[in-house]
Amino acid sequence: REERSEYEEARWIVRQIQTLVSEGEGSLNDYAIFYRTNAQSRVLEELLRTNSVPYKIVGGVRFYERMEIKDVLGYLKLTVNPSDDMAFKRVINTPTRGIGKTTVEKLEEFSMQEKLSLTEAAAKACDQRLFNAGTTSKIRKFLSLLDDLRELEKEHNMLDFYQLVLEKSLYLQSLKVEESIEAKARIENLEEFSNAMTQFMKERTEATLQNFLEEMALVSDIDSLDEEVNSVTLMTLHISKGLEYPIVFIVGLEENLFPSSRPSDEDEESSMEEERRLAYVGMTRAREKLFLTYARSRRVWGQEQFNPPSRFLKEIPQDLVQFTSAIEAPKFISRMTRPAPEDISQDFPDYDEFHDNESSDFRKGMKVRHPTFGVGSIFDTEGSGEQQKVSVLFSDQTIKKFVTKYARLERL
Numbered sequence: 420r421e422e423r424s425e426y427e428e429a430r431w432i433v434r435q436i437q438t439l440v441s442e443g444e445g446s447l448n449d450y451a452i453f454y455r456t457n458a459q460s461r462v463l464e465e466l467l468r469t470n471s472v473p474y475k476i477v478g479g480v481r482f483y484e485r486m487e488i489k490d491v492l493g494y495l496k497l498t499v500n501p502s503d504d505m506a507f508k509r510v511i512n513t514p515t516r517g518i519g520k521t522t523v524e525k526l527e528e529f530s531m532q533e534k535l536s537l538t539e540a541a542a543k544a545c546d547q548r549l550f551n552a553g554t555t556s557k558i559r560k561f562l563s564l565l566d567d568l569r570e571l572e573k574e575h576n577m578l579d580f581y582q583l584v585l586e587k588s589l590y591l592q593s594l595k596v597e598e599s600i601e602a603k604a605r606i607e608n609l610e611e612f613s614n615a616m617t618q619f620m621k622e623r624t625e626a627t628l629q630n631f632l633e634e635m636a637l638v639s640d641i642d643s644l645d646e647e648v649n650s651v652t653l654m655t656l657h658i659s660k661g662l663e664y665p666i667v668f669i670v671g672l673e674e675n676l677f678p679s680s681r682p683s684d685e686d687e688e689s690s691m692e693e694e695r696r697l698a699y700v701g702m703t704r705a706r707e708k709l710f711l712t713y714a715r716s717r718r719v720w721g722q723e724q725f726n727p728p729s730r731f732l733k734e735i736p737q738d739l740v741q742f743t744s745a746i747e748a749p750k751f752i753s754r755m756t757r758p759a760p761e762d763i764s765q766d767f768p769d770y771d772e773f774h775d776n777e778s779s780d781f782r783k784g785m786k787v788r789h790p791t792f793g794v795g796s797i798f799d800t801e802g803s804g805e806q807q808k809v810s811v812l813f814s815d816q817t818i819k820k821f822v823t824k825y826a827r828l829e830r831l
Contacts, residue, residue: 422712432463433466436472445666447473447649448649449665451652451666451704452668453704456607460476461612464481465615473651474650477658479654490513493510494568497538497565511541511561514590517553518554518558526544529543545558568580571587576626577619577631581612614720617718656677656700662704664706666709667704667705667708667710670713671712672729673726674726674727675724675786675796677697698729713729716784719812722812724812725784781800781807783798787829788829789828792817792819794813797811798810808820
């Protein structure tokens with residue numbers, strides 16, 4: 420199934436589940452949704468929750484219960500409300516600043532004595548020299564960070580401010596230096612959180628940080644309710660091995676997502692085989708029906724990215740596949756009799772068209788390498804031919820604009 424975006428993809432899946440259950444095809448317990456990375460669960464969770472479809476996550480926690488999401492929410496809450504003591508305790512030493520548990524306990528005791536919030540108590544404790552010089556310096560530095568963030572919040576929109584929080588707090592940097600699989604997954608979740616903000620700003624006329632946090636509080640309240648026994652199961656493909664469900668959905672079958680971005684070392688071939696094996700494992704978890712979906716565009720750090728469908732789709736014998744798309748009807752169908760997007764069914768597409776090399780122009784979603792800035796992906800283009808300009812989002816999340824004629828960009 421081809422959809423326009425990850426939101427449309429999730430919306431279609433939820434509708435399919437509701438329709439199939441209403442037609443007597445099992446209960447919600449018979450349905451499972453698999454994805455390549457944990458971060459992909461957010462949009463699925465949002466659409467399931469919005470449509471009152473109970474769900475459970477196997478081998479993980481719900482998106483807004485994940486540690487890194489709670490951490491950044493702590494910074495955002497403390498910016499809006501300096502008296503939020505829970506948020507203060509969560510982030511004062513996150514990432515590590517050398518402010519230990521004993522110091523925080525003393526601050527709590529002092530705040531109760533003085534009947535002040537922890538933020539106010541910390542400032543007063545520093546003025547009264549309740550701690551040694553080293554600890555006082557660390558607390559002052561943290562309070563200065565909070566002051567800076569409050570000023571920045573007034574000057575920037577919600578999404579830009581979120582990026583500044585990650586930068587100024589050194590939270591993102593602390594994860595990058597870890598260079599572990601867990602840290603990479605946490606960064607992906609932070610990236611997906613920025614996409615949640617982008618969607619919120621798109622849907623609301625008054626998209627303030629305060630409004631966003633209020634909505635997040637409602638989401639947390641709903642997520643804290645007891646999970647119903649009869650519910651859809653969500654999990655990553657890695658966890659699906661050995662499990663079986665009557666009806667399975669595998670989402671996000673796009674290049675650079677599944678298979679994931681190609682490694683640059685000599686293990687590229689073996690890594691691709693591992694991805695292919697993972698696809699096979701996921702597909703063979705379905706006992707009765709298997710749905711494979713992809714989106715034409717997907718947001719990465721709030722920017723739309725366009726990737727071609729996964730090569731794994733083309734490797735499935737076409738006589739076993741029924742392809743449907745929400746994007747375009749078959750050319751032989753008259754415009755006057757064109758069915759609704761839900762009903763469009765056509766031959767399995769030729770995915771080679773996504774790699775058309777007839778044009779020398781660069782296209783959205785194309786991976787490129789710059790001799791100075793490294794690898795990135797094109798997320799916007801202007802003009803064509805010798806006049807073409809491209810905006811490239813690089814791996815360090817900076818955006819550079821080039822005239823392609825002079826840019827020395829190499830296609831990957």
